[in-house]
Amino acid sequence: MEKLTFYALSAPEKLDRIGAYLSERLIRDVGRHRYGYVCIAMEALDQLLMACHCQSINLFVESFLKMVAKLLESEKPNLQILGTNSVRSHLGAGEDGGTVNRSPSPLQAPEKEKENPAELAERCLRELLGRAAFGNIKNAIKPVLIHLDNHSLWEPKVFAIRCFKIIMYSIQPQHSHLVIQQLLSHLDANSRSAATVRAGIVEVLSEAAVIAATGSVGPTVLEMFNTLLRQLRLSIDYALTGSYDGAISLGTKIIKEHEERMFQEAVIKTIGSFASTLPTYQRSEVILFIMSKVPLPSLHHPMETGKTGENRNRLTQIMLLKSLLQVSTGFQCNNMMSALPSNFLDRLLSTALMEDAEIRLFVLEILISFIDRHGNRHKFSTISTLSDISVLKLKVDKCSRQDTVFMKKHSQQLYRHIYLSCKEETNIQRHYEALYSLLALVSIELANEEVVVDLIRLVLAVQDVAQVNEENLPVYNRCALYALGAAYLNLISQLTAVPAFCQHTHEVIETRKKEAPYMLPEDVFVERPRLSQNLDGVVIEFLFRQSKISEVLGGSGYNSDRLCLPYIPQLTDEDRLSKRKSIGETISLQVEVESRNSPEKEERVPAEEITYETLKKAIVDSVAVEEQERERRRQVVEKFQKAPFEEIAAHCGARASLLQSKLNQIFEITIRPPPSPSGTITAAYGQPQNHSIPVYEMKFPDLCVY
Secondary structure, X not given: OHHHHHHHHHOHHHXXXXXXXXXXXXXXXXXXOOHHHHHHHHHHHXXXXXXXXXXXXXXXXXXHHHHHHHHHHOOOHHHHHXXXXXXXXXXXXXXXXXXXXXXXXXXXXXXXXXOOHHHHHHHHHHHHHHOOOHHHHHHHHHHHHHHHHHOOOOOOOHHHHHHHHXXXXXXXXXXXXXXXXXXXXXXXXXXXXXXXXXXXXXXXXXXXXXXXXXXXXXXXXXXXHHHHHHHHHHHHHHHHHOOOXXXXXXXXXXXXXXXXXXXHHHHHHHHHHHHOOOOHXXXXXXXXXXXXXXXXXXXXXXXXXHHHHHHHHHHHHHHHHHHHXXXXXXXXXXXXXXXXXXXXXXXXXXXXXXXXXXXHHHHHHHHHHHHOOOOOHHHHOOOOXXXXXXXXXXXXXXXOHHHHHHHHHHHHHHHHHHHHHHOOOOOOHHHHHXXXXXXXXXXXXXXXXXXXXXXXXXXXXXXXXXXXOOOOOOHHHHHHHHHHHHHHHHHHXXXXXXXXXXXHHHHHHHHHHHHOHHHOHHHHXXXXXXXXXXXXXXXXXXXXXXXXXXXXXXXXXXXXXXXXXXXXXXXXXXXXXXXXXXXXXXXOOOOOOOOOOOOOOOOOOOOOOOOHHHXXXXXXXXXXXXXXXXXXXHHHHHHHHXXXXXXXXXXXXXXXXXXXXXXXXXXXXXXXXXXXXXXXXXXXXXXXXXXXOOHHHOOOOHHHOO
C-alpha cells in the first residue's frame, strides 16, 4: 500500500486509471463473492483519497462513487455498512482528510454556514502553489519565511513544519529543489540567530528534504550537506567562544551551550534522515564529502594548535564522525571496493590511531556499519562463548570475487588498525564489543581461507600482547584481551567447522571456566568485572596455542606455514605522520638479510640491529628529505611562473647542449672502428691496436682475383 501511495503521489495523472482499475476489480469481486478482495480494494481507495491532494480528480471520485454504489446495492449487510462508513469518513474528515467535492444541502440556509479560517487558508495556499511556475516559486516562499521570522514561529516548529509540508505536497515535483535552496539560504542568513531558531529551520529542512527526495533534489544534494556541515562548524565555534562574535563584550548575547548541543544533534539527525533517502551512488558521494571535511593530523591536513584549537578539532572530528555514522547506517553496497575506496579508508583508519577514545569508538562503529550487509551486527552486540552458534541464526554468503580483491588490497591495513586498537589503555567495554563485532563481521562477510588464517594470527598476537604485557596495560585491559580472543576463536572454530579446532578451543575455554574465569567474557564484560590481581602466573593450559591450531588447520587444507608465522604489523607513512609516541615504539620491525643467489659456503651477513634511536633517526631523516624535495619543487614551479621567457629558454638550451656533449662522450667510448681483415698492428707500448685498411688497398690472393 505504501508503494501504491508513493506512486500516486509521484504521478497524480495516473489517479484516474488507478481508480478505474480498483472499481473494475471491486465490481467483479462482488459478483464472484470474493468479499476479502472487496474489503482490500475499498481500503486501498480510502487510503488513496486520504493521502492524495490534487486539483483534478473528478474521474477518480467518479470511480469511488461507483464502488460505493455497488456496495450499497449488494444484498450483504456487511458490504452496505462498508460503503456507508467509507462515505461518512470522507465527508466528515475535512478537506485535509478527503478530496470529495461536497455541495451544501439545498434545505440548509446559506447564512448558517461557517467556514473554518484555517481550512480556507490552507486550501488557498494549496491552490496558489499548485499554479506556481518555475520562476514564481521563490516569490511564493519568501513571504512564508518572513512571516515565520516576524512571529517567532520557528521555535515551536510545529506550525512551520505543517506549512512546508503543505508547500512540498502542493508544488510540482520538479520544482521541489527550489524550496530546499530557499531554506538553505535562510539558514545561512540566520547563522547568528538563537540556537532554537536555527534548530527549527533545520527540522523543517529535514522534513522538506525527505519529501523532495522522492521528486528531484538533484544539484542541491552536496550543497545541502555543505551548508549543514558549515552550520555544524559554526555551532562548535559558538559553543567554545560563548558568543557569536568570537569575543565577549557588554552587548554580546551569551550562548547557552546545551542549546547549541541540541542544534548540533538536530543537524546530525537531518543529515542521516536525508541521506537515507538517497540512491547508493549519491550516498557514496556524500560519505566521501563528509570524510574530506574531518581534520586529521597529517601534512596535507594541518590542524589548529593551542588548547582552543585542540578542543575545536576534537569537537569537529566527533560531530563529523557522528554525521558519517548516521549516513553509513543501513548503507547497502554489494561491492566493498566502491563502498570503501582507498582514499576514504585511509582517512577513516588514520582517525583510529588518535588518543581520544570516543573518536576511536566512532571509527569502529562506522566500519561495522559498512561491512555488515546482512543484518548480523546486533547478533554480536554481547561478547560470549556460545557452545553452539546456530542459535544466532547468522546469514552467511560466500565471499565474492570483488570482496576477495578488496581484502587482498586492504586486509593488512585493516588488521594493523585492529591490532593497535586492542593495545589502547583507554579502551572500555564498548571498545572491546565493537572490536569483537568487527572481527566477527569480517569473518562472515569478507572471509576466505587466507583471511581466516590471518584473523587467527591476529587474535593470537593480541593474546600475546596480554601475556607479555610490554605496554604495561591495566589488569582489566589484559583480561579483556584474553576474553576477546576466547570469544572470537570460539566463533571462528565453529564457522570453519574443523572438529579438531573446535575441540581445542572448547578444551581451553572449559579449563578457563574451572581455574581462570577472569579470562572469559562472561566474567569480564559485565557491570562488575571479576578480575584477577595477578596475571603473571598464566599457565599454557589457559592459552590458545599457535602450534596446535596450525597443526589441526593444516590437516584440513589451510596454509599451516602461514599460520606458524607470528603476526607483526608494519610501520607505515601513517605512523610517521602521527604525533603519538606510542605507535612508533610499539611496532616492531623484523629485518632479515638473506641472499638466495649466494654460494652455500658464503658467510651470511649479520642481521642489522634495529633500535629505537635508529628508527627515530630514519623517521626524522625521511621527513627532512621530503621537506627538501617539496621546497625544490616549489622553487621550480615558481621559477617557471615568474622568470622571463629568455631566461627559461637559455636554461633549457644549456641543459640540451650538456646532454648532447655527454652523449658524444659516451659514443666515443663505446663505438670502435671495424676490425681490419689484415689483422692488428702492435702499438708502441706493446698493446694491440686496431687499424682499418680501405678495401681498394687490400691485397687479395691470386686465386680470389677474377
